[in-house]
Amino acid sequence: MxxxxxxxxxxxxxxxxxxxxxxxxxxxxxxxxxxxxxxxxxxxxxxxxxxxxxFTDGWSGFWDAVTDPNALDALGITVLVSVVVALINLVFGTIIAWVLVRDDFWGKGFVNAIIDLPFALPTIVASLVLLSLYGPNSPIDIQLNATKPALIIALTFVTLPFVVRQVQPVLLELDRDVEEAAVVLGASNWTTFTKIVLPALLPAILTGTGLAFTRAIGEFGSVVLIGGNIPGETQVASQYIQQQIEIDEPVAAAAVSVMLLLIAFVVLLGLRLVSRRQRIREEADQ
Structure with missing residues (x-):
């Protein structure tokens, strides 16, 4: 046969x-x-x-480059600001995605369209717009240029879509019958959200947050004007790398670039493992 x-x-x-x-x-x-x-x-x-x-100058050269006080300051500021930006996007990105999926209001289509504007807009334009709004000639009398809050605003702007666009499809696919059944059985809105909705959204939220963080640590254009590039205060790693290139220190620039790559890789790997564990736990509970 x-x-x-x-x-x-x-x-x-x-x-x-x-x-x-x-x-x-x-x-x-x-x-x-x-x-x-x-x-x-x-x-x-x-x-x-x-x-x-x-590693052109060996391990010692690499270590000296990444442990230079200015390099450490730039990396520290970059990571700190990026963590704050990622947390802001985690909260407000999830809220925006929820509103866009679950609520109907006038202008919803327009709001949904402008979410992707940071993807299309050149980041240097975003920095110029923010400088016009929060710079020395601020029309609203709020001067934030050359401060960490200015960095946070700029990076939050360019990373806004990541969490929203990750969470939206998951929300659209959620079976609302389960939520309605929980409410009928007496569960509060908060209990329904934390016990039913949030576990399903968590992998998408973590993925979007991780993408926002990794985008923020490597961002240059959106902070180049509004940030001020003050060493030890507002100079981020991307600006430090540019400075090293300008003074003909390509090895130092490459070393700091590798550190950014390692940070991004570790964060994304960690979030991927957490999301996978959460997904396996959900499948086991079903």
């Missing part, structure tokens, strides 16, 4: 992407090769190049 390996009813096996040799998930070896090559060219090779450059 011969074994049938084709599709049902004797039909030929479906072709994989970019070829007939179908492997796992319907992707052919050629498709995997193209994806791996593109990923290597766009991501892996540049990362490898910057890492190699950061």
């Amino acid at each position: 011969s074994t049938q390996v084709a599709g049902s009813a004797g039909s030929p096996a479906p072709a994989g992407f970019l070829g007939r040799g179908k492997t796992f998930s319907g992707v052919s070896p050629l498709g995997i090769g193209v994806a791996a090559l593109w990923l290597s060219i766009i991501v892996l090779l540049p990362l490898a190049a910057i890492t190699v450059q950061s």
Whole structure:
């Protein structure tokens, strides 16, 4: 008896992407090769190049570069401000996503459209707008330029969409019958949200928060005018890297860049593990 390996009813096996040799998930070896090559060219090779450059003077040179007082100040300010921005986006991004999905109001479509404006707007334009609003000639008499609050405002602006766009699809797919059943059984709105809605939203919230944080630690354009670039006060890591390039210290610039990459990688990996554990726990409870 011969074994049938084709599709049902004797039909030929479906072709994989970019070829007939179908492997796992319907992707052919050629498709995997193209994806791996593109990923290597766009991501892996540049990362490898910057890492190699950061160790041009050996481990001691790398360590001296990242432990320089100015570098530590810039990294510390960057991480601190980015954490604050991520937490702000966690709270208000979730609220905005909830309002856009669960409430109907005049102008909802317009609000939903402008959420993506930071993605389309050049970040230097955002910095110029914020400088006009909060700079020395502020029309509302609020001068925040060259302060940490100015950095927070600028980075919150450019990272606003991340949490909103991560949470929105999950909210749209939630089964509201479960929420209604909980309310009928006597659960309060807060209990319903914390016990039913929030666990389902948590992976998306954490992913959006992590993306907002990693975007913030590498942001340059939105803070270049409003931030002031004051060493030890408002100079962020991206501005410090530019300064090192300008004074012909590419190794120091590369070393600080690698530190930013490591911070971003650790944060995203940690959030991914937490989200995965939460998802496994939800599946086990079902």
